[in-house]
Every structure is written in C-alpha cells, then in structure tokens.
C-alpha cells in the first residue's frame with residue numbers, strides 16, 4: 584500500500600498535454616502566452632478585473648503589502664490562527680504583525696476582536712497600515728463585518744485566499760474582497776502549479792505596479808534600467824500552463840472534496856468527543872481540508888495519539904495551524920483575544936482530503952480513527 588498524503592496534487596492527461604504544449608512552444612520563461620491566459624482565466628473566475636501571476640502566494644502577500652503602502656515600523660493586523668506566510672509578509676516590509684484571535688464559530692478572524700484591535704490602535708493614534716484576513720482551510724471569513732470595519736477605519740484589507748481558490752462568500756468569489764486578494768498554487772493546495780501564486784485586484788494601478796515590482800522593477804528601455812529595486816517574483820510560463828489545466832478541473836475537484844468532507848462527517852458522527860470544523864452559512868467553501876476537534880477526555884485519546892495511529896498505517900494527517908503568537912519566531916507579540924486558536928491547535932487535526940482519495944482508503948482512515956475512541 585502506498586502512503587496516503589494530506590492533500591497531494593491530482594494531475595491527469597489534460598495537465599500533461601497542456602504542459603507539453605507549452606514546453607514545445609519554447610515559451611520556457613517567466614513570460615509567455617500561458618501566463619497571460621492564466622491571469623485572464625483566474626481574474627474572470629474571481630470576478631475581479633486584474634490578476635498577476637507570481638512565483639508563490641507568499642510573494643503575492645509581500646507585493647500586496649507594498650501596494651497597500653505598508654512601511655517599516657507600521658503594524659499589520661493578522662489572524663494568529665494561520666500559516667506563517669500571512670504574517671511573514673509584514674516582516675518582509677519591516678512591519679510588525681498584530682495577532683488577533685479567531686472566532687470559535689468560524690475559525691476565522693473574529694470581527695469583534697479585530698474591531699477591538701483597531702479601536703486600540705486608533706486610541707493610540709496608530710492604526711494598523713493594513714488588515715490581512717485569511718480564508719482558513721477554504722472557509723471564507725466574515726466579510727460583511729470585516730469589509731465594513733476596514734472601510735470605517737480606512738485601513739486597506741488584503742484577503743489571503745491562499746487556501747480558498749474556488750470558495751465563495753454570499754455569492755462572491757474568495758479573493759475578490761478588499762483591495763487585493765492572494766491565491767496560492769503550492770503543491771498541497773486544491774489546485775497546484777507545483778509552486779505559484781496570484782495577486783488579484785480591481786485596481787489597475789496596483790496590478791501594473793505588482794507586475795513591475797515582480798519583474799525586477801525593470802523600466803521600459805532596451806537596456807536594463809532600474810529606478811527602484813524590485814523582485815524576481817513572476818510565474819514560469821510552463822507552470823502557468825499547468826495552472827490553466829488545473830483550473831479547468833477545479834469544479835470537479837471541489838465536488839470530490841465536498842464528498843470526502845461529507846463522508847468524514849457521516850463516518851465520524853457516531854464517535855464520542857470528536858467534532859468536525861465549523862461551516863458557516865454565508866460561505867460555500869472549496870473543502871480544501873477537513874479538520875476535526877478531538878476532546879481527549881470524551882474521545883479517549885488525544886489528537887496526537889490519533890495522528891500517530893494514522894501515521895502507523897502510513898497515513899499523513901496534521902495538527903491544525905499552530906497559532907502565530909505561539910511561534911518562537913514571533914515571541915514577544917501577544918494575542919488580542921481569549922486564545923480560541925490555541926485551544927483549537929491543541930485538539931485540531933487535519934485529515935487527508937486529496938481529490939484522488941478512494942472511498943476504500945477513506946473508510947480505512949475512519950476505521951483507524953474509530954479504533955482510538957473509547958469503547
């Protein structure tokens with residue numbers, strides 16, 4: 584039996600053919616027709632005017648903060664319950680993250696606590712220079728509240744939709760909220776270019792500047808002329824071709840992950856002390872990952888024992904994100920909020936959801952989890 588990974592890529596004949604066509608066209612560069620087409624297709628799907636293909640979601644976050652005008656010494660409001668890239672971008676521009684807790688009802692940034700943080704900042708005469716929201720595990724954050732909050736305090740909102748390609752919120756695509764949205768096409772995301780990302784924005788000026796900064800801030804001269812120092816952040820044309828094929832397969836992959844999510848909910852429903860992550864009424868997620876909370880007293884084993892039992896059978900599962908305010912890299916930065924994210928981290932486990940996971944393999948995963956429960 585081969586190892587079952589958490590969220591492996593699923594590629595097929597369409598990806599292979601599209602990639603080889605790009606290869607044969609000799610557009611083997613961070614420029615080419617597949618990049619232009621991939622950008623158009625992602626922009627269209629997101630319902631946003633502009634998209635800029637980049638080498639990673641992290642690069643897209645970095646450029647977003649530069650576009651938002653975040654400067655050294657500024658503060659950036661970031662949820663604590665997320666992957667480090669959301670906050671690393673703040674560090675890249677010399678800013679300091681302000682970590683805010685999640686709501687236990689959504690696992691996403693709690694608007695009431697974000698408001699508290701903004702009020703505190705306003706009282707000190709020092710508002711954050713940007714708010715980064717995250718659409719965690721494919722669930723969108725509470726944009727009715729968060730958009731209004733950012734408008735009220737006049738702080739640009741950057742939407743980290745790295746995990747939410749394909750998700751929608753009240754009918755609007757994830758990534759389309761705020762001043763800029765960020766997607767990731769890393770290897771374990773719902774669609775992948777092996778590594779890659781996209782910045783989407785309704786602002787033409789921002790899109791042009793993102794493209795400029797991502798190509799070493801090269802000026803339009805025959806020779807290499809630079810007024811500013813930029814970055815080498817463009818996506819390869821080969822990977823854009825791969826991304827186009829993956830994007831075509833996104834609806835079927837989302838449908839498959841939704842089935843997997845439903846099968847976990849059904850298969851684990853009879854066990855004591857284990858509950859699936861919350862789903863919100865306002866969002867239609869892409870079902871990137873299904874996570875569960877395990878209460879050791881009721882379940883009879885803790886999430887680490889369950890993880891190790893799965894590992895024993897060569898099945899990868901992973902604790903939910905370790906909150907950033909608990910990361911040594913950010914020691915000294917406190918959390919605003921009561922610490923819901925820390926409690927979720929202690930009990931939370933992400934289960935395999937790859938779109939190629941077979942029903943038989945998923946049944947085996949559910950059996951192993953059940954075998955750890957109190958009899």
Ligand SMILES: *Cc1c(COP(=O)(O)O)cnc(C)c1O
Pocket residue numbers: 638639640641642665666668669717743745746766767768769778779780
């Ligand atoms: C994956 C991820 C990123 C970073 O994307 P890369 O393409 O890996 O750089 C950023 N934010 C979140 C929440 C992510 O899950």
